[in-house]
Amino acid sequence: MQLLDHVSIGVPDLDAARPFYDAIMSALDARKVYDRPTALGYGERCNAQDTISTCLAVYLDAHAIGDNKRHWCFKAPTRAHVDAFHHAGLAAGGRSDGEPGLRPHYHADYYAAFLIDPAGNRVEAVCHATDATDAS
Secondary structure: OOOOOEEEEEEOOHHHHHHHHHHHHHHOOOOEEEEEOOEEEEEOOOEOOEOOOOEEEEEEOOOOOOOOOOOEEEEOOOHHHHHHHHHHHHHOOOEEEEEEEEOOOOOOOOEEEEEEOOOOOEEEEEEOOOOOOOOO
8 A cells, every 4th residue: 555645845945955856856766747936746646547656745945944853755666776866865965864775673675775955854765675676
């Protein structure tokens, strides 16, 4: 079951966020579906013919982002996608909050990387596949 239909992330500067989210979403093969003055969209919105897609919206939001445990995790089809997500995020102004690698305290094949976006939001990419089933 796909639990999430869509998620929104607020940022105080969309121009600073745009290159970061363009880079990490591209690394995860998620296409940009809109680029508006106050919002960016990635992925696919559900409809009657497609009930399993998900969409990410990045909205302009002037509120401060404080330290917290909240983060957004994106599924990656392969471990190579997780690596690309981390590399692309760093190159686009993000900070590492956890290098790509196994996190066996979640499960034996949990391969993830964590980033802090330019506004301070924490994002993650994870691949649950074993290295042997990894399509990369």
